[in-house]
Amino acid sequence: MSVRSLKPLLHPQSVAVVGASTKPKSIGWVVMRNLLREEFAGPVMPVTPEHPSVAGVLAYPDVSCLPQPPDLALICSPPETVPRVLETLGKRGTPAACIMSQGLHRARTPEGDSALERTLAVARAHDMRILGGGSMGILVPGIGLNASSAHRGALPGKLAFVSQSGALCTAVLDWARPREIGFSHFIHLGDTDGVGFGDVLDYLGSDPSTRAILLYIETIQQRRNFMSAARAAARNKPVLAIKAGRSMEGGRAAASHTGVLAGSDLVFDAALRRAGMLRVRDIDEIFGAVETLARARPVKGRRLAILTNGGGIGVLAADDLAELNGELAALPEEVIARLDSVLPPTWSHGNPVDIAGDADGERYVKALTILIESKVVDSILVMHAPSAISDPSEVAAAVIRWCKDRPRANIMTCWVGSEAVEHARHLFSGAGIPAYDTPRAAIQALMHLIEYRRNQTLLMEVPASAPTDFVPDTARARALIDRALAEGGGTLNEPEAKAVLEAYGIPAVETRVASTPAEAAEIAATMKGRLALKILSPDIVHKSDVGGVVLNLPGPAEVEKAAREMLERVIQISPEARISGFTVQTMARRPGAQELIVGVATDPVFGPVIMFGQGGIAVEVIADRAMALPPLNTTLANELISRTRVSRLLEGYRGRPPADREAIARSLVHLSQLVVDFPEIVELDINPLFADSKGVLALDAHITVAPARPGTEHLAIRPYPKELEELFALPDGQRALLRPIRPEDEPNHHVFISRLTPEDIRFRFFGLVHELPHSEMARLTQIDYDREMAFLAEVAGGNDGRETVGVVRTVTDPDNDKAEFAIVVRSDLKGSGLGKRLLTKMIAYCRSRGTKVIAGQVLKDNPRMLAFVQHLGFVPTRTVDGDIVEVELDLHSAAAARIE
Known part of the structure; x- marks a missing residue:
């Protein structure tokens, strides 16, 4: 997270090409060709002992012979020579280098050292910034800099593109030029052993020539650096990202349900959301989203009205809206009555508002006026399909005039077709009004606006390191966690895990431990009501999978019998498992309670993450979950809940009263506080967590701990100190x-x-x-x-x-x-x-x-x-x-x- 020497790297005044070549198709040849094709104003100095000149430019036999230290050195020499070249450049005072040589991590120096490790050591010793190795290079069209091995240059513009993939860089360049999309910066990070996303985000976030930042991310190395830089940049301008590797393949195995479900892609989603960025899925979508964010006004709500002259395209838009989890505005009777007064009898009398194929600009304007004045509509999608009766350009001109009189109205347009509507789309573009070719593109753009607004809201949330109205029993939790660490197993048994939860204000069902079936019966005799019996083993997390759970036992005799049978069954299925005994607990009678799962997993990149979703024994199959980075406050906890399907069930249905949403959110905030206070917690499961109108109750819990340094460095976002x-x-x-x-x-x-x-x-x-x-x-x-x-x-x-x-x-x-x-x-x-x-x-x-x-x-x-x-x-x-x-x-x- 440093902008030191990034200006010489990304806005150099002079460039040296070490390893310049006259051999066609070599990297040294391509880089020189690209540099000289553009209008870079500074000196370009090729370095090669093999030729007196390269591409007509006087060459220098080695770096020490250069007439001046270059701001930026492009290193194209063999990977084993890179450390020596960098050493000479550092002694000359060169502040930045882009290593374009491939295979640096495999190469060895003549002395037998790792070329990569030696390169990094030299860069540190001389305080140099390096991009790569294996970088395709840098393009800054505004200053005529094409310091890259790309097959074509970039047009000047206001977008910055930063990628970890060279292949994607060339594809984007190929894709963007015919569409006349320009860039302020085009950067390939390469192996990101030097300059990373955090560094570049810090630079571009305050760069006046950059309107928006586009990222292609494969891995993140420094979570807090990345999150701080991303949050800072996203406060100033839109930051959009494509993340590779969205599937679950490659995810690490975990002992708990939470660990199994905490796919890295979900965690990455949570990180981008918290950083105020917008995630997109492909190249088309990322550039479409940029245009949307640049042209459309920020949305205030989710409710969309669709105004169209064709029922078919209106229905397509409504279907796309439903599929992308949007909300179609429900028009009240008074709005329908007003529309009745200005529209022909054949109009649709609902949303989408189909005003018939012969609609002219005046009819569109009348309907628009009524819809925008309605308190139930947040945005309007205006659609038009070509017809022999209506003129697309006349309608477009009328909509544009209407928009000029209402600059605060959130309007998007979709003129469906090609040749017949091309002029109308051009009119909208000239007026700065978002225009889309298809219903789905328009709906997707709306959802981008909604998601971006939500993420910007989350960006502004800075939860406290401890809730002001909540005082946990940290001493009790510390004693339990320290004991588990001292015993070397790293796992708290179920009663211990529940005791930690209760210390942090999360109620749990009464649970007692028995060493033998007979002792389980003795405990059962002191408890009232129906009982549940579970196996107690540090090696068995999913107890039901081995027959380690029996419910609805009426009394001591049944508990003892069930314990003996359970012991035999578990030993047969898992003979290597260590058996500590049994837990006996009262059956929680909560008819109609919703089973939830709440947990903590440790992501290898972003550290602890909080998971929430629908619980029960089929939790992996249902896979209804959402992730968030701690720390959480009530706002963030409620947002996390809202991103699951089970949140709708929590609102109540078919006579079931709504669950206590406040109690659920409070439990998530308290769980977040537990993670903040105890970096030793690696995994935590509460499954199920019963939730109903009476509150929440943890029925089963599991906590895994490991030694950790005190403090908050384990968190991707620093909490309130x-x-x-x-x-x-x-x-x-x-x-x-x-x-x-x-x-x-x-x-x-x-x-x-x-x-x-x-x-x-x-x-x-x-x-x-x-x-x-x-x-x-x-x-x-x-x-x-x-x-x-x-x-x-x-x-x-x-x-x-x-x-x-x-x-x-x-x-x-x-x-x-x-x-x-x-x-x-x-x-x-x-x-x-x-x-x-x-x-x-x-x-x-x-x-x-x-x-x-x-x-x-x-x-x-x-x-x-x-x-x-x-x-x-x-x-x-x-x-x-x-x-x-x-x-x-x-x-x-x-x-x-x-x-x-």
Whole structure:
């Protein structure tokens, strides 16, 4: 996650080709040809000892002879020579290289070392950025750079394409050019041993020439780097991804139901969703989605009205909508009555709204007006099929005029056909209105908008590291987990697993352990009602598969008999299994309760994931599940539930009351907290989890643990760092809570900004900012704790009992070299020591993260702030625009070390 030296790599001023060749079809020949075909303004320097010139350009026998160190070196020499070449380039001061040589991971240097390992070591030693090995190269059409071995160049444009597949790169180039699709950057990462997706996303996310970023992903190496960079980029522009390997083949075996069901593709889906990106399935879809996101307005809801002059195409669109899980708006009687008044009697009297084949522009406009004014319609798909009576272009022109008068209306169009509607589609394109060739393409585009909006909403969710209204019994859970680790088995038995769940507020059925059939009978005698008996073995997870579960036992005698028979049966089926005894539990009588599965699995890339779905013994067959990355809050938990088919059953049906959705979501949040607190948890199963109107109850549970380092590094997304909270005493006796900012602070932040004095506003924002829009305020309160930090001070007061009175924030560059700070404290608290404590807290935090420098900007006519920061060791470095002073603090200096 570093943008260091990425500008020389992706926007070089000079290029050297090491291994340039005059041999046709060789990589060195193709790369030189591509570089010289374009209009790259900088010098191109071929390096080869075999020829005095290549393609008419003076060649140099080796890197040491180059007249200047190139910004970018394209290495096309044999793989065993790459480390030596890179060493020479590093000594010359070249900051970036693209290794185009194949087979680096198999080659050995002349000294017998691994060429790949030696290459990486050399790059680290000289602080060089490398792309590849095996990279096809880089194209930046805007500067005339084709530093690639591609068979054709790229047109300039606003899209960036980043791929791990060279074959897909060439296919996309071939596909895009005849369609006049251009690119700001076209990058093949190769083996991604150097520059990865996180690095490139950081660069492109803030690149003004890039409107959207398209990714082709096969593997992710650094989960938190990728997630932080993806979340940062997706806040600025659309990021779309194709992921290879969607099937379950190759998935690792797992002991639990959750582990078996947690396919890597589902986990990847969850990661993209949480990062605010949009996932698509193929090349056609990815470019169609880009155009949709660029032209269409953001949707506010899912309900679609279809307006058409042909019943057939309207039905096709409705079918596609149903298949893609969209929602057809139900038109109320008053809307139908209004449509009756302007449409011929033959119209469809429902949605799709078929207004007949002779419909002209005026009829379309009348129907559009009624539909858009309806509160039950969020978007409208306007469709038209050619007819001898109606003019497609006349209708299109009328729709365009109507749209100009209603710029907020969410309208998509589908003029079906070819030659007869080509001009109409051209009119829509010129007016910036989305136009599609087929009903399915239009519906798919709508679903892209809906999914993108949902993912952007999830992007803004930053759950706490611990729910504020929930205090788990961590000591009890820690004792149980530590005991399992000490015994070396790594598996908690069923009663122990249930005890951990209960420590985290997830109710479980009473379960007791018996060593022998006789002891099971003794326990049964103390319990009321019907009983369940289960085998207890660290080697048997799926007990029912070996006959290790017997239900509805009426009393002690039946329990003892069942235990003896169970023991014989299990020993016969699984003779190697260690038998610890039995569990006896009361039968949970919850008629009509829905069986759910809730669990945790560890993905090799993204770490812990939470699974939710329909449970029971047929859980793998039903395969109704959804995944989410922890940490979760209630919003994220409810979104996870909604992505399963069983969520509809939870709403109630055929006389069954709805299940307690709040209790289910709460259990997921508590389970997420358990994962945050205990990185030792590798797998966890609750199957079944009964859910009904009375709440939830865990009937069976399984937990597998393994040694792990403490902290939150096991998570792909850093949770709210509650450990950074502290109390600060104000001079008037009030105690201010200093803590990291949270998304739910947005309302109080609005109030805080609105109450700042004009002078405070000018000093903080360098201008008169009366209020900030929701989007900007969300950006200030919904932060990625891996990249940013904001500490606020709050005291008692306000509508919800809390009032923000000060805030300090920093944004750190991806290399963690420099953090830029800003601070503001309410005017009546200046001089109270609050500002100093907030800033010193931030300084200490940045130093603890290894940040090198903290910097800020202060207006010249704000002498109080200048004196304040200089007192803390900040040094003025330069003046910007005549009235802004930049100040910096070296966090490793003696002055910084004195700050407490």
